[in-house]
Amino acid sequence: MTAPPPATRRRRATRARLLDAAATVFAERGLGRTSIEEVCEAAGFTRGAFYSNFASLDELFFALYEQRAGRVAEQVANALAGPGERTIPALVERVVSALSVDREWTMIKAEYFLHAARHPDAAAALQRHRHAVVEALVPALRDVVDLTALPGKMRTPHTLARAVVTVHDGSTLDLLLDPDPDAHRQWLRALLTALLEGRD
Amino acid sequence: MTAPPPATRRRRATRARLLDAAATVFAERGLGRTSIEEVCEAAGFTRGAFYSNFASLDELFFALYEQRAGRVAEQVANALAGPGERTIPALVERVVSALSVDREWTMIKAEYFLHAARHPDAAAALQRHRHAVVEALVPALRDVVDLTALPGKMRTPHTLARAVVTVHDGSTLDLLLDPDPDAHRQWLRALLTALLEGRD
DNA sequence: CTCTTTCGATACATCAATGTATCCGATACA
DNA sequence: TGTATCGGATACATTGATGTATCGAAAGAG
Numbered sequence: 001m002t003a004p005p006p007a008t009r010r011r012r013a014t015r016a017r018l019l020d021a022a023a024t025v026f027a028e029r030g031l032g033r034t035s036i037e038e039v040c041e042a043a044g045f046t047r048g049a050f051y052s053n054f055a056s057l058d059e060l061f062f063a064l065y066e067q068r069a070g071r072v073a074e075q076v077a078n079a080l081a082g083p084g085e086r087t088i089p090a091l092v093e094r095v096v097s098a099l100s101v102d103r104e105w106t107m108i109k110a111e112y113f114l115h116a117a118r119h120p121d122a123a124a125a126l127q128r129h130r131h132a133v134v135e136a137l138v139p140a141l142r143d144v145v146d147l148t149a150l151p152g153k154m155r156t157p158h159t160l161a162r163a164v165v166t167v168h169d170g171s172t173l174d175l176l177l178d179p180d181p182d183a184h185r186q187w188l189r190a191l192l193t194a195l196l197e198g199r200d
Numbered sequence: 201m202t203a204p205p206p207a208t209r210r211r212r213a214t215r216a217r218l219l220d221a222a223a224t225v226f227a228e229r230g231l232g233r234t235s236i237e238e239v240c241e242a243a244g245f246t247r248g249a250f251y252s253n254f255a256s257l258d259e260l261f262f263a264l265y266e267q268r269a270g271r272v273a274e275q276v277a278n279a280l281a282g283p284g285e286r287t288i289p290a291l292v293e294r295v296v297s298a299l300s301v302d303r304e305w306t307m308i309k310a311e312y313f314l315h316a317a318r319h320p321d322a323a324a325a326l327q328r329h330r331h332a333v334v335e336a337l338v339p340a341l342r343d344v345v346d347l348t349a350l351p352g353k354m355r356t357p358h359t360l361a362r363a364v365v366t367v368h369d370g371s372t373l374d375l376l377l378d379p380d381p382d383a384h385r386q387w388l389r390a391l392l393t394a395l396l397e398g399r400d
Numbered sequence: 401c402t403c404t405t406t407c408g409a410t411a412c413a414t415c416a417a418t419g420t421a422t423c424c425g426a427t428a429c430a
Numbered sequence: 431t432g433t434a435t436c437g438g439a440t441a442c443a444t445t446g447a448t449g450t451a452t453c454g455a456a457a458g459a460g
Binding site (some may be wrong): 046047048 | 436440
Binding site (some may be wrong): 028091112118123150167169170193 | 228229230231232233234277291307310312314315316317318323326340350354355359363366367368369370371372373374376377386390391393394395397398
């Protein structure tokens with residue numbers, strides 16, 4: 001590990017602007033078709049700024065994913081831990097509104113999956129964030145779900161949490177095709193309640 | 201529509217070789233980072249052959265997707281329509297082995313999703329193939345699944361079929377992270393049976 | 401077998417993106 | 431406010447990918 005640069009106020013600001021610009025450009029163009037220059041232009045810099053902050057596009061992409069995935073994990077944890085009705089529909093509702101909606105993020109996440117499929121270290125980071133979400137889900141599920149009403153293979157909170165994540169990932173792909181966020185949320189809601197209530 | 205070229209024997213062969221090579225290269229490098237030259241080299245051609253058969257990489261990618269998605273849809277339809285035990289586990293097993301396993305195809309499909317998110321005509325093709333799979337699932341599900349045992353929002357065969365596809369797509373992303381095909385198949389099997397048996 | 405057509409190879413011109421080396425202005429600090 | 435350092439801009443050399451125009455060999459027709 002090389003010592004990180006001092007991170008002055010100015011430096012932090014340009015990093016942030018580069019990350020925001022990168023989010024837009026990656027979502028629009030895809031990681032593989034994004035040039036360093038495009039990101040810089042979107043951020044209002046020249047490449048000098050980029051090379052002063054990152055060594056490669058991949059590094060920037062990784063930083064972006066870490067930042068955004070962290071935010072999402074936080075949102076989910078808050079939605080689950082916070083006060084409110086502790087019933088399945090209420091819980092599903094809170095998770096759904098914490099998770100979905102953002103098309104830009106959906107695109108970036110999908111790009112990152114593909115990236116991770118080719119880069120084991122990126123995959124490790126993804127697994128970490130996934131795991132964090134699962135861990136946040138487990139206690140909530142244990143509280144609320146009647147496990148005995150579920151099919152055999154779903155009867156541990158951990159497995160069930162993993163299933164929630166998988167189902168969410170699947171429905172995420174729908175959002176890529178049909179940009180209507182409401183339709184997507186309804187479908188996700190339907191899937192999750194079906195998964196959690198073994199029977200009506 | 202411009203008239204398609206005569207498609208002599210030779211032409212068909214080089215098209216096929218280009219498609220096969222493209223599958224490998226796209227899976228390894230990603231659509232956005234693949235150059236025309238790379239595909240040609242992998243196929244043992246020069247760019248002359250490429251430009252004689254396709255106008256752009258995107259066009260080649262589209263042709264590739266159509267070809268492979270068609271094959272998969274066919275496999276699924278056969279697996280469902282063919283003879284054999286008509287119980288949930290047996291059906292799930294047949295669908296799972298028809299669908300998953302192939303990492304290369306999984307990568308290409310994920311790439312194509314992202315591509316479709318940016319290109320409405322590509323999205324339309326994807327929806328068509330999806331729809332074909334759903335339609336193949338519907339009658340089988342109607343035969344085998346006890347719909348009354350399912351949660352309310354899953355009680356039509358069509359909705360249920362859509363859910364099967366969504367769940368499969370979600371578990372597909374797992375395969376990208378953990379290249380072990382057996383683990384992936386087990387998980388997919390568990391999810392699908394949980395979805396179809398409302399209760400054990 | 402010959403003639404014609406088709407298809408892929410080759411060569412070329414162009415362009416876009418990359419990384420680096422250098423410079424100058426802004427910022428932090430005394 | 432003066433000064434040293436840091437960070438972003440600029441200029442440059444290099445590379446790789448693209449598309450086109452042209453050529454020669456292989457396939458198909460007679």
